[in-house]
Amino acid sequence: MSAPDRSSRTSGIAGGAAGGAVAYVLGYLVVYVTQSNRIEETLSGINFFADLFGGDPIPIWKAVGWMFYNAHFVETVFQIGGVESRNFITGADGGAVTLLYVLPPLLLLVAGVVAGRAAGASDPAEGAKAGAFVLAGYLPLAVIGAFLFRYAGGEAAPDVITAVLLAGAVYPAVFGAIGGAASSLLSD
Numbered sequence: 001m002s003a004p005d006r007s008s009r010t011s012g013i014a015g016g017a018a019g020g021a022v023a024y025v026l027g028y029l030v031v032y033v034t035q036s037n038r039i040e041e042t043l044s045g046i047n048f049f050a051d052l053f054g055g056d057p058i059p060i061w062k063a064v065g066w067m068f069y070n071a072h073f074v075e076t077v078f079q080i081g082g083v084e085s086r087n088f089i090t091g092a093d094g095g096a097v098t099l100l101y102v103l104p105p106l107l108l109l110v111a112g113v114v115a116g117r118a119a120g121a122s123d124p125a126e127g128a129k130a131g132a133f134v135l136a137g138y139l140p141l142a143v144i145g146a147f148l149f150r151y152a153g154g155e156a157a158p159d160v161i162t163a164v165l166l167a168g169a170v171y172p173a174v175f176g177a178i179g180g181a182a183s184s185l186l187s188d
Contacts, residue, residue, distance in 0.1 A: 013119075013130075013133045014118070015114055015115040015117070015133075016111070016118075016130060016131065016132070016135070016136055016137065017134075019110075019134050019176075020108070020111055020137025020138035020172050022137070023108050023111040023134065023137075024141040027071070027104055028145075031064055031067055032064045035064060036064055039063045040060050043060065043063055055152075056151075056152060062149045062151050063088075065145055065148065065149030066157075067100065068145075069146070069163055069167055070088050070089045070090075070100075071089060071100040072166055072171055073162070073166060074163045074166055075158075075159050076088065076156060076157070080155050080156065085159065089101065104167070104171055105171070108134055108172050108175035108179065109175050109176075109178060109182070110179060111176055112130075112131030112132075112178060112179020112183065113179040113183040113186065114183075115176065115180050116131050116179065116181070116182070116184060118130070121180060122184055123184050124181035125181070126184065129177075129180065130180045131179045131183065132176050132177040133176070134173075134175075134179075138168060138171070139164075139169055139172065141168075142163060142168030146163035146164060146168075
């Protein structure tokens with residue numbers, strides 16, 4: 001392997017990892033900015049009773065995390081008085097909320113394109129390899145988020161298994177690779 005090949009592979013890995021991390025954080029921030037008021041309104045009654053009976057109110061940022069994982073088709077599991085799973089996007093009114101399902105794939109496609117361009121991918125297979133490295137930045141944050149967004153010791157949290165496997169591994173690997181493959185079509 002020549003030196004330029006090694007440097008482009010390193011650039012692809014670094015670009016993919018950075019792109020994956022940015023896609024995760026940006027995705028959460030978009031959900032926060034667009035949905036936090038609606039989530040706060042929805043939680044106001046629940047938090048009132050939690051506060052009234054000496055419980056901890058659900059922080060808005062954690063509930064936003066649940067919705068962010070819901071955008072990856074990861075259910076939020078409630079273990080309060082039995083086990084129940086919910087997806088707040090499917091239960092929401094309005095098409096604007098359902099557009100959140102497009103957010104993670106779109107951001108990961110862009111991250112894959114960035115990784116492919118950083119690696120200098122000249123063909124789709126090379127671009128797909130570089131784009132798949134988006135996983136290196138997205139997966140660790142998805143794992144951390146699955147635990148960070150737990151409420152009351154895990155009484156409400158994203159389903160850990162699907163958060164790690166689906167949101168953390170499958171989404172970035174698939175959409176990052178597609179974006180990376182597409183990057184070769186954009187090369188000069």
